[in-house]
Amino acid sequence: MPVYSFTTNNTISENKKQQLVDLVTDAHCSIMVAPEQFVHVLFMDGIPIFDNKSLYIHANVRAGRQQTAIDKLHKILTTQSAEILQVETDQVYLNLIEIQAKWVMEGGFLMPEPGEEDEWMEKVTTQNFIIHRPVNN
Numbered sequence: 001m002p003v004y005s006f007t008t009n010n011t012i013s014e015n016k017k018q019q020l021v022d023l024v025t026d027a028h029c030s031i032m033v034a035p036e037q038f039v040h041v042l043f044m045d046g047i048p049i050f051d052n053k054s055l056y057i058h059a060n061v062r063a064g065r066q067q068t069a070i071d072k073l074h075k076i077l078t079t080q081s082a083e084i085l086q087v088e089t090d091q092v093y094l095n096l097i098e099i100q101a102k103w104v105m106e107g108g109f110l111m112p113e114p115g116e117e118d119e120w121m122e123k124v125t126t127q128n129f130i131i132h133r134p135v136n137n
Contacts, residue, residue: 001040002028002032002059002060002062002110003042003062004042004059006020006041006042006045006057006060006081007045007047007055007056007057007058008046008047008054008056008085008118009045009047009053009054009057010045010054012043012044012085012127016084020043020084020085023076023077023081023084023089024077025039027080028061028073028118031069031072031073032062032114033114034062034117035117035121038117043107050093051092053091054087055081055082055087055091055092055093055123056095057081057092057093057094058095058097059094059095059096059097060097061096062099062100062101062113062114063098063099063100064103064113064115065098065114077094078094082124101113109123113125
């Protein structure tokens with residue numbers, strides 16, 4: 001949690017996928033103030049999208065953030081994803097849904113509410129649950 005899903009009409013190169021993963025991870029963690037280990041990014045490319053859009057981003061994030069943070073995340077993801085994929089911003093559709101933390105589990109642990117991540121990380125790492133960000137060599 002959060003889960004970001006990118007659906008595109010065309011195939012995305014591995015390099016551009018990595019750029020999008022980095023964008024989402026950096027933006028989500030800095031704006032939503034969450035550990036990078038929480039971020040999941042999925043890709044579905046070569047799929048027709050409604051309204052002839054080039055990119056559809058579906059994001060499930062934990063509820064409880066300020067509207068200004070949500071608006072900032074929306075703007076950054078829309079503009080920078082368009083830049084990475086070299087499409088116009090009006091060709092990007094972002095659907096951001098807020099999910100209650102108690103509805104989601106990571107490694108068998110209910111997710112914490114925003115602001116309670118440090119305590120949660122301490123709890124799960126002492127129980128040998130370690131999560132890592134993939135490294136692209």
